[in-house]
Amino acid sequence: SQQGEEDPQALSIQEGENATMNCSYKTSINNLQWYRQNSGRGLVHLILIRSNEREKHSGRLRVTLDTSKKSSSLLITASRAADTASYFCATGYTSNTGKLIFGQGTTLQVKP
Amino acid sequence: GAVVSQHPSRVICKSGTSVKIECRSLDFQATTMFWYRQFPKQSLMLMATSNEGSKATYEQGVEKDKFLINHASLTLSTLTVTSAHPEDSSFYICSAGGWGSGNTIYFGEGSWLTVV
Numbered sequence: 083s084q085q086g087e088e089d090p091q092a093l094s095i096q097e098g099e100n101a102t103m104n105c106s107y108k109t110s111i112n113n114l115q116w117y118r119q120n121s122g123r124g125l126v127h128l129i130l131i132r133s134n135e136r137e138k139h140s141g142r143l144r145v146t147l148d149t150s151k152k153s154s155s156l157l158i159t160a161s162r163a164a165d166t167a168s169y170f171c172a173t174g175y176t177s178n179t180g181k182l183i184f185g186q187g188t189t190l191q192v193k194p
Numbered sequence: 195g196a197v198v199s200q201h202p203s204r205v206i207c208k209s210g211t212s213v214k215i216e217c218r219s220l221d222f223q224a225t226t227m228f229w230y231r232q233f234p235k236q237s238l239m240l241m242a243t244s245n246e247g248s249k250a251t252y253e254q255g256v257e258k259d260k261f262l263i264n265h266a267s268l269t270l271s272t273l274t275v276t277s278a279h280p281e282d283s284s285f286y287i288c289s290a291g292g293w294g295s296g297n298t299i300y301f302g303e304g305s306w307l308t309v310v
Contacts, residue, residue: 115299122285123303124200124287124302124303124304125287125301127298127299127300130298170237179291179298179299180226180290181228181240181243182228182299183240184230184237
């Protein structure tokens with residue numbers, strides 16, 4: 083299976099702390115994306131990083147990509163209670179950025 | 195921004211019947227849409243790629259005769275679950291990206307299907 087793995091599976095932190103989630107995958111990719119999902123809802127696109135990029139920022143989010151280790155990390159700084167959700171990494175193996183293989187996800191709880 | 199709409203958001207159907215789920219791109223043209231399913235507390239699994247004007251491409255292990263996909267226009271793809279069984283109960287989510295949306299992929303809000 084090409085499906086990647088994420089760790090931790092669950093993460094509980096206090097508001098204001100940083101949250102780091104990691105994602106590993108198995109074969110070469112074209113791009114890697116991070117998504118957020120609130121319980122029972124659709125997905126919200128957070129960041130797309132291409133295989134030739136190493137780091138991207140968007141607001142309080144920072145994503146890194148290490149293609150030699152086939153891994154990526156998502157850092158959420160200064161977390162808020164509203165950041166409570168499941169976070170998924172998804173790998174794209176073609177230039178079609180919509181065809182994705184999702185990791186198992188990390189459930190983040192931010193306590194107020 | 196670009197929005198993808200799914201309908202219905204929740205549906206209950208009897209075992210053996212068929213149910214159709216619609217996925218619409220509201221303010222951009224989507225040459226390609228994707229259908230995923232998600233069981234409770236699990237990740238998303240890609241079912242198929244819906245191509246406007248041509249046949250869908252199904253992932254390995256997905257029954258094309260059971261999950262019928264039609265992408266008749268640049269703004270609408272439909273997924274029909276035929277002869278539904280309780281094990282088909284799941285969260286079905288579509289995504290779309292194409293002209294006007296840049297590289298960003300937008301997901302619908304999902305459709306909860308319960309087969310009783």
